[in-house]
Amino acid sequence: MNTKDSHSISWDRVKTEFQRIWGYKDFRPPQGEIIRSLLSRQDALVVMPTGGGKSICFQLPALLQTGLTLVVSPLIALMENQVQELREKHLPAALLHSQLPSQQRRQTLRLLEQNRLRLLYLSPETLLSSSVWSLIAHPRILVNGLILDEAHCLVQWGDTFRPAYRRLGMIRSTLLQLKPTQKKFAIAAFTATANPAAQQTIQTVLNLNNPQSFVVNPYRPNLNLNVKTVWTPRGRRSQLLKFIQTRKKQTGLVYVRTRKDSEKLADSLKQQGYQTSAYHAGLSGEERREIEQAWLKGSLKFVVCTSAFGMGINKANVRWVLHFQAPFLLSEYLQEVGRAGRDGKPAMALTLVSEPTGWLYPEDKQRREYLQENWRQQYQQANQLIKKLPKQGEIKEISDQFRNGAITLSLLHSSGQLTWQDPFHYVIHSSSVSFPDHNTKAIKQMTQYLKTNQCRWQFLLEAFGFNQAANSMRCGHCDNCLK
Template sequence: MNIPHYISLNEVRTALKQVWGYDDFRPPQGEIINSLLSQKDALVIMPTGGGKSICFQLPALLKTGLTLVVSPLVALMENQVEELKQKNQKAALLHSQLSSFQRRATLQALEKQQLRLLYLSPENLLSPPVWERLCNPELKINGIILDEAHCLVQWGDTFRPAYQRLGAVRPGLLKSKPAGTKISIAAFTATADPSAQQIISTVLKLQQPDSFKLNPYRANLQPIVRIAWTPKGRKQQLLKFIQKHQNQAGLIYVRTRKDSEELAAWLTEIGYKTASYHAGLGATERRAVEANWLGGKIPFVVCTCAFGMGINKADVRWIIHFHAPHLLSEYVQEIGRAGRDGKPAEALTLISEPTGFLDGEDKQRQQFFEQQMLKQQQKAQMLVKKLPKQGEVTSVIKQFPDGATALSLLHSSGQLQWIDPFNYQILNKSGNGLNKQMQGGKQMREYLHTKKCRWQFLLATFGFGKEAENWRCGHCDNCRK
């Protein structure tokens, strides 16, 4: 491993030992850290629990200057920053739920250049008070990290339109910095198929990125898909599975906040210690649920996709998808919470019978999701005729309630370019087809109904086709039949 001359390999290993207590890296952590220390762009795909955060935190702490970590969830930021602060590292965060006092303190630390790592959401990064300070010519910014980069693909078109503007951030910052300044960009995720990798690289405008790709296979993780013939049958299967794993740590994933609250209430009513967790809870409530689960006070949580990213618990023995996710990338992320200690873990997904006659919930959920996507795309195409050819995002949002989503969808379909993070130009060309999430929904359905080895299907889908040839894991439900 060739570490640039200004930071020796010895210094890197010493910092690893001092801050994290590890003697050496796991492959390919050393190579990734070397790449980031050399200020190269990078695309990193490593399985959940593979030690991604050390790969960008360590280079940031070793350098003079600031590294921005763009992160999708408040809980994820809070967990990583809390861990760094406990290790006496110069890290802070900015998100919408901070008090004005906390926000002011972080902005002052940013102005005084007291931070090495600043965690923030795409929306906060592009807010005027933050952007203004980041554009200070004297503030040295070494790099931008996009953590959980698959969220750009999953949420960037509609739910979180600010993601589509991130490609304009580096050139926008460089305009205000001294000539010759270099800012690198690295994207980290556990799940990105070849199409998602292309979208991430294109949207972020990665420049000849170093690429690190490890396949998602986990030999200790056993995926199982079972049909629940009726809504009552689904609950019965859930109870049977929980009873089989009594006193073991687990997670139950559902799709909506309402599902999370209702299922947790029902399980509590029949005597189980559990809690609901979703993005609508306040920071204090979320922290309490996390602490109770991590500390073993409650064995499992009924949660939406908001739970799990960045929360480390090694001994999770099971995951249930009470409702299947819409996308395979979500599925792999969520089952990856289990078995981080290397011991066997089960991941059960419950699905309705294929016709939907006895239980139409799954079909209805999928149809609703697809209809929402189509509606949003149709609205965006109608708005094209009304939007100015060149404009500024804030004024468009003021004038059109769906303006931000429309701009994001137009950018995603190649009909719009961002001049800078706040100003756009509509291009005279037609869009490039269906939303990636619509295609992703089809992939998920194929996985749930495949007769092949489930790990073989996942490896092939995520771009490891050669490795997947003649693959048979021997421990998924299909292999064991």
């Protein structure tokens, strides 16, 4: 799909292509404004609820323009879903990830070299791998845009788990230096959940240039939020069974926190005659695809899954989401409950929590403490390692030489004590990094939500910066409002 410069694209043409490719007559607000913004090469920060049609906002401008739009995405399952949908429509999109068969990888790299792709999906790590970067950085490859999909992952994972996220802010300036004929391109970040602090982090790390902000209130009047206290492991299982027994014909999701938990619970439910499957990031692409398809078609009514399930999987008639274990962060919670009731019909979200003191049933408390201790240890290890690192250097050498070297550089960058000169070279300004309390605060906030007596939607709106809407909010349909 070729076109001249983006400025010559008429709005009639945009709407015609939208209708031709996706079959919809018109955009839902603020889709149209976001598309205009990206077509005029303006940076954007987009926070729209799950199911709000975010992917169309960057896919359409990419398809209408000459050149390549890079879509940085956190999960292979998410990339596969979006690219498969685009390919079924015969659109020039591809993906690159570590599990790709070598023949498919070679074919994608060939298409990339020949400038025949409009959308290329890849993880931050793949984008910054030497083989892929050298190709994208070549002057003959026209890069038209950089999209960060599920941008909350930069905030949740960028410091310790996926340090490559912290280097994305240097991509644009480096590519423009290497491509003298290119003047500019837009960077846009898309997510369903980011509070004002997370929005600021995304903007800073990506070096967004005066971005247009599109932040949509996440309130869903059809989604009923509930939290139930359980007193024993047995009580937790019986509450789950009671809940799913009364919803046998409805589509739902059971969320757990780890791969092991998903397999253990799915096996237990199968033994009791329920048709279900465990879903997590450790499964092969083929296995994940099979489970997704069975769930989308309705032959599997529910899946026992980790947070890996749901991002980018579009199913409108999910009637319930049950958290067998509560997420650690409110942003994860809002993402996951948001999978229910996208069709606007009533939907139920239930979270099971072990009793608050932790005396009788300490499981949830122990899990939170373990996570916090893990973070603390990573900061301690980083502080020990900083003393050994050269003040200036190259990330590959540091990663090869020091275990957790990349994480240490990421933590230094996060605390403002390191600058990236390009996506690969750094300069350190300080020799220690203090443990920030924002991780602990975020976990505390989730605990407060689970224990609160106020309207649950009001709590969420306040937490995500919608103070004005929260002022007059009493949803009337969460467990606290109904008491």
